[in-house]
Amino acid sequence: MTAKYDVVIIGGGIAGLVAALCLAKEGKSVAVLESQGQMGGRAITNKKEGVRFNLGSHALYFGEAYAIFQELNLMPDLFKRVDEFTPYGIWKEKVYPFPVGISSLLKSPLLPLSDKVKFGAILMKVLKLDTASIPYMSLRSWMEENVDSPMIRNLLYVLARGGTYVQAPDLQVAGPLFKQMQRSIKGVYYVKKGWGSLVDQLCKEALRLGVTLLPLKKVRSVEHRNGQVQHVQCADGEVIDVSHVILTTSPKVFLKLIPHAEHTSLKLWEQQAIPITAACLDIGLRSLPNPKYQFVYGVDQPILMVNASRVKGLELSDDGDIQLFQMIKFLGQSSDPQEDRKQLERAMDLVQPNWRREVVAEQYFPKMTVVHDFMHMKRTENPGPAVPEIRGLYVAGDWATHGEYLVDGAAASAKRAACHILSREPMRV
Structure with a gap:
């Protein structure tokens, strides 16, 4: 049996879910296909020893994503704003205001x-x-x-x-x-109970609007003929008839999904993409040895340290007293995972002496993708929303930015793709 939808979205991260909601609110039948066992992409939250860990540190500012989340009627208490904070900087192994x-x-x-x-x-x-x-x-x-x-x-x-x-x-x-x-x-917003709670809200609203969410649904190819999308071929043998497909995967992945992609703009967009990565160390502490240092920049080293628990009401652990300290080292062309972690730990020794005695749980990702691309000087064109050589094919994701950063790029590009499908008509959001 062949399924049929108005739009199929490949990838169930923030971009995929936002695009699904924008389209479903306009009455389109939408299916979101996600190869992993849960929706969310890099916005999921894992719990270890009662502590909620995101996949590295995340940032949400008062930009496109926040505005779109408000338009999509997400719970207003989901976002907690940090209005004031006292930053410090590490310079020559000392901490200064x-x-x-x-x-x-x-x-x-x-x-x-x-x-x-x-x-x-x-x-x-x-x-x-x-x-x-x-x-x-x-x-x-x-x-x-x-x-x-x-x-x-x-x-x-x-x-x-x-x-x-x-x-x-x-x-x-x-x-x-x-x-x-x-x-x-x-200012910056944090997400209550971690970014996974944002994904939960997006999924809940999607289901309410009739979106079909399909985790563990791996796509083999998006078939097209005479310059028009025809159907999606799934790895399990299912064929989905569809005239509009939004790709929200990374550039390297979508090239494998589109036959003859090397003859389309997709190839250029993949070639010009410059991924950014970081080593991310998150630590749950029973208490903070030095409560003074909650937000610390590396001035002479490429690191950033943030106590996410400094924001009241976030509920980042089952025990409300646990402090979640997040650290990032921004990576260059080459890196050593062990040395990167040691550098973060040395910075932690400086900022929070004897922190090891307080550890409840920790999580380390030696090379997390921050964004798959950004607005840089080597770009020859901004990607999307439509793939000009194949009617009905669109792209979205943090890499499909037209100047936005991070989750703003994911959400804004998703809305661009949805608007294009809706013939640029104003959406009821």
Whole structure:
């Protein structure tokens, strides 16, 4: 028997679920095919010893994704905003106040007095920038044109990395990056009970709208003829008749699913993609040895450390007193998993002495994918939403960004694909 839907979405992560909801709200019959045993992709949450661990640290700012989640009527108490925080920075094996506010700027010894005034002025300039008007140039080029102090540049690079989870100043396009920095400086949202609870809400709403969710459904190929999608061939032998397919897999995966993909824009999009990875160490602690240090940047090393439990009401553990400390090392072209972990642990020794005595559970991913691509200077075109050579084929995902970062890229590209399928008609959201 052959199934039939208006739209099939391959991949059940954030992009796939958002696209499904946007389409289902407009009355389309939708199936989401996920090769893994559960929906969510990299947004799942695992529980160990009563502690809820995401797959590495995640960031949600007041951007496209947050707005789309609100449009999709997710529970309003799902997101907890961090309005104020006191950041610190590690510099030459010592911890100092990181200068982002007036108080920390005055206290921080990272800058001489003259540079403190300059840095404060530049931060205000960044917050007020009309990012759309910035010429097409890399972050490093913008810095060299606008900032003469090496240390101020360094601190701005740290903030750029912390707001985007991408460390590539020679490649990052300045305009989209500064837009993301503006959002990150203004605040961040955490997801109650981890990002898995966001996936649960998306799935619940999808089922309510009649979306068919199919975990453990591996796709063999998306067949097309005469430049038009015909059907989806599943690994279990099932054939799904469909005229519209949205690919939300990584570029390397979707190339294997589309016959003759090398003759389409998919090949170019895969070739120009630059994945970003990070080593992620999360630790659940019975108590925090040094409660002062809740958010720490690496100034002279590419790390970021965050106590996610500093936000009240998150429920990140069965025992409400457990502190969940998340650490990231942003990786370059080569890395050593053991050395990367040791570097994170040494930073933890500096920030939270004797932390090993307090460990309840931990999780380490030596090479997590942060994004499969981002807005960079080597791009020749932005991917999607439609694949021009094959009618009815679309793409979405963090890599299909048109300037958005992280989950904003996933959600925004999903909505773009859905809008294209709906002939760009306004959606009832």
